[in-house]
Amino acid sequence: MRRPRPAIRLSAWLASVSLIGLASGAAARAQVPAPAAGQALPQPLAxxxxxxxxxxxxxxxxxxxxxxxxxxxxxxFSVTETIPVPDEIARSGGDMVLLYPKWLPGNHSPSGPIDQFGGLVVSAEGKPLAWARDTVDVYAFHVPVPKGAKSLEAKFQFLSPITREEGRVVMTPDLLNLQWNATALYPAGYFSRDIKVDARVVLPEGWGYGTALRPLKAQRDDGARLAPIAFQTVDFATLVDSPLFAGRYYRKIDLTPSGSNAPVSLDLFADTPDSLDATPAQIAAHRALVTQAYLLFGSHHYAHYDFLLALTKQLGGIGLEHHQSSENSGPPGYFTEWDKTFPMRDLLAHEYTHSWNGKFRRPADLWAPNFDVPERDSLLWVYEGQTQYWGYVLAARAGLITADQARDAIAAVAAAYDNRAGRLWRPVQDTTNDPIIAQRAPLSWTSWQRSEDYYSEGQLIWLDADTLIRKLSGDRHSLDDFAARFFGVDSGSYVTAPYKFEDVVAALNAVQPYDWASFLRARLDRVGPGAPLDGLAQGGWKLVYTETPTPYLKAYQDERKLHDYSYSIGLRLDNDAHLTDVAWGGPAWKAGLARDATLLAVNGVAYTPERLSAAITAAKPDKGAPGQALTLLVKAGERYRTVSLDYHGGLRYPHLERIDGAQDRLDQILASRK
Structure with missing residues (x-):
């Protein structure tokens, strides 16, 4: 064994290196020519x-x-837009700036699809105008308005993705998803809520549609052309917040009684008509979701609400909130394979919760006067984290998922964040910047880099808060009381009510006095191993690992066509044997594996998921005998290599297990309210 160098010798060596570095740096600087006498150095342009x-x-x-x-x-999508010219510009002519929406609500990032905007022609009184894009803000277009012009006409196209490699597909032979922000310009200099819009859309003949917008009249065909569907006048902010789904196969299901003062409907669209075959029991669960949300919040903040749900493999996936609608997609078998699709059935509950949390009550630094003013995402652990929590809870209370399925889903979340290596350097608070940093682009090392962890680690924080309130109050109060107090005010109003961190703390203290500011900051700002799992223990459960996946994990993997060995050898594969994720610091990582490699063989035999699982099991010591070796043949690019994994722990999948003698508060949380 080599002995370490004495510290004094190391210090002397470092000192000598520093002196050499200083000398070489000085020499390098001496070689840089000085400016000639009187020569001006470059300065930035204004x-x-x-x-x-x-x-x-x-x-x-x-x-x-x-x-x-x-x-x-x-x-x-072909667009024609008329834009009145303000009098102060019309009187003498001059520059008028039109904006393309950049900061999109729900995306929390500057993700407006400007790269898919094309063909812009602007005219006044039939004469083309030579517009120019701003040299700093590429979402802004300067239009030289001639004196006396009363309005502008803008024509352009939204060139939506044809394949998923270009982005999310929003138009297919049977379905389309119209997001108005992608098909509209608006004048700079005004709050978006102060700009009125008359919107119309021309749809394929015979298609049904769903949107939170309400039509002026049911006009479909004037004999010469497909007549546009004209909607009631709204402000530009409401227009952008009211997307439209349309399709060849469409079904509308009322979820509230006829004559309700705030009707709610489930607007279904599908690739094929059989996907729309919802049973009475399935419809009843969606009706129960509305009921359970009202019981939780004690209010509503919309005039009407439309669940927009596309059951499709053709249209790109989406889960996006709006004040008076959702904008979601799901598998074609959402209804027809009900026993397999439960892992995604918290989605509607999540987006519905956003009508209260995110749209009605919104973080103050996330609210912006128009769609080109930057947003700040510091409170997304409330906006998204608590919504993620209520998504699971409301789905269970409504019967969209069972209590067992909800617990299995929570186990998966707890394990993911309890094993997330990135917690060693990056607090969950900092992940609220991820929508701006990464905009959901693929990451090489998700477990180390972290990615929008405010969603599900935030969910664990709110489970902790809920069970702690119950414990401190002798089970007289809960996070339900916070939800009613914080989100349930001003029922019937859908004017956004901003909030700050201090408002969240005050509302928690009004429910149950405690040092909630320190509670939250400790969980949001701490770095170190281990997820915030106190909520599980206070709820009467603990995280454990067994050799078989839960039904939830199995259904989740089947739906997404993946095989997850994250908690054993530390990798995940898709159905084509590509490594889609490698856990930082895990056995696969230590063996030098990275995502995008292809697994070809296990212990010298062609890879199958069954063979890999069997090999992981065989590598575990049994009755004193050492486990077998575990070697993998992988292909990365044009390179083949065999790696040995130093792992002997067997298969590991997360479960929740009851704590003997502890009160089962988690099941109380998931139980339907009356």
Whole structure:
């Protein structure tokens, strides 16, 4: 064994290296030629004039917006827009700035699809105008308005993705998803809520549609062309918050009684008509979701609400919240394979909760006056984290999932974050910046880099808060009381009510006095191993690992076509044997494996999931005998290599197990309310 160098010798060596470095640095600097006498050094150019800041005043006139969504083969939305010119510009002419929405609600990031915007032609009184894109903000277009012009006409296309490699597919032969932000320009200098819009859409003949917008009249065909569906006038903020699904196969199901003052419907769209075959029991569970949400919050903050749900493999996946609708997709077998699709049935509950948490009550630094002012995401652990918590709870209370399935889902979350290596350096608070940093681009090392962990680690924090309130209050109070107090105010209003961290703390203290500020900051700002699992223990359960996956994990893996060995050898594969994730610091990582490699063989035999599972089991010592070796043949690019994994712990899958003698508060949380 080699003995370490004495510390004094190491210090002397470092000192000598430093002196050498200083000397070489000085020599390098001496070789840089000095500027000639009087020679000017470069200086930055002045920035162009700033885009007009939004003002909270009414925009003069109403925008007219028509979107033709019939070009299904080429995936093109064609737009014609009329934009009144404000008098102060019309009197003498001048620069008018039109904006394409950049910061999209629910995305929490500057993700407006400007790369798919094309063909812009702007004219006034039939004469084309030579617009110019801003040299700093590529979402802004300067239009030279001639003197006396009363309005502009803008024509352009939204060139939506044809394949998923280009982005999310939003138009297919049978379905489309119209997001108005992708098909509209709006004038700079005004709050988006102060700009009125008359929107119309032309859909393929015979298609049904669903949206939170309400039509002026049911006009479908004037004999010469497909007549546009005209909607009631709304402000631009409401328009962007009211996407539209349309499709060849459509079904609308009322979830509230006829005559309800706030009707709720389930608007279904599908690739094939058989996917719309919901049973009475399945419909009853969705009706129960509305009932359980009302019982939780004690209010509603919409005039009407539409669950927009596309059951599809053709359209790109989405789960996005809006104030008066959801915008979701699910598997074609959502209803017809009900026993297999439960891992995604918290989605509607999650997005519905956002009508209260995120749309009605919104973090103050996340609210912006228009769609091109930057948002700040510091409170997403409330906006998304608590919504993730209520998504599971409400889905269980409504019967969309069983209590067993909910517990299995919580076990999966607890294990994921209890094993997340990135917790050693990065607090969950910092992950609220991820929508801006990464915009959900693939990551090489998710377990180390972390990715929007405020969702599900935030969910664990709120489980901790709920069970602690119950424990401290002798089970007289719970997070349900917080939800009613914080989100349930001003029923019937859908004017956004912003909040700050201090408001969250005050509402918690009003339910159950405690040092909630320290409670939250400790969990949000701490770095170190181990997820916040106190909520499980206070709820009467603990995280354990067994050799068989739960029914939830099995269904989750089957739906997503993956095989998960995260908690044994530390990797995950898809059905094509590609490594989709490698856990930082795990056995596969230590063997030098990385995502995107292909697993070809296990112990010299062609890979199958069954063979890999059997080999992991065989590598575990049995009755004093050492386990067998575990070697993998992998292909990364054009390189083949065999690696040996130093792992002998057997298969490991997360479960929840009851703590003997502890009160079962978790099942109380998941139980339906009356």
């Amino acid at each position: 920035m162009p004039p700033a885009i007009p800041a939004p003002r909270d005043i009414a925009y003069p006139g109403t925008l007219g917006l028509e979107v033709n969504a019939t070009d299904l083969d080429r995936h093109v």
